Amino acid sequence: MLLIYSEEGGWESMSEDERTSAMKRYRAFTEELQAANAMVAADRLQPTGNATTVRVRNDELLVTDGPFAETKEQLGGYYLIEAESLDEATEWASKLPAVHHGTVEIRPIMQMPVEARS
Numbered sequence: 001m002l003l004i005y006s007e008e009g010g011w012e013s014m015s016e017d018e019r020t021s022a023m024k025r026y027r028a029f030t031e032e033l034q035a036a037n038a039m040v041a042a043d044r045l046q047p048t049g050n051a052t053t054v055r056v057r058n059d060e061l062l063v064t065d066g067p068f069a070e071t072k073e074q075l076g077g078y079y080l081i082e083a084e085s086l087d088e089a090t091e092w093a094s095k096l097p098a099v100h101h102g103t104v105e106i107r108p109i110m111q112m113p114v115e116a117r118s
Contacts, residue, residue: 001078001079001080001106001107001109002079002080002089002092002104002105002106003078003105003107004075004077004078004079004096004098004102004103004104005073005074005098005103005104006073006074006076006101006102007072007074007101007102008047008048008073008076010101010102025097026097029095029097030042030079032095033081033092037082038082038083038092039080039082040080040081040082041078041080042077042079044076045075047074048066049066051065052064052065052066053065053066073102073103076098076102079092079096090106093106
């Protein structure tokens with residue numbers, strides 16, 4: 001999974017031309033992934049102000065608005081891809097437009113045993 005982190009509000013601070021250019025680059029990246037049959041899923045996430053954090057501590061349910069942690073960069077979206085190796089995933093991540101203004105974290109998906117899925 002390619003996790004996209006960037007400074008919240010960065011998109012809104014761009015000019016209309018910058019946003020249009022960025023969307024073209026993301027569209028091109030997505031089309032390249034699709035053409036290589038490497039794309040599984042992708043989505044943008046709503047701002048952290050729309051997040052809800054859920055925890056249970058001492059058997060008490062704690063539900064709070066917003067993200068769990070205060071950080072400069074927030075998780076803003078993801079691409080779930082098929083890659084044969086970390087090198088291949090790194091190559092895909094290096095093509096994501098977000099690497100020029102934020103951070104892309106590569107996180108392998110943990111395969112669950114078949115009996116745990118039912």
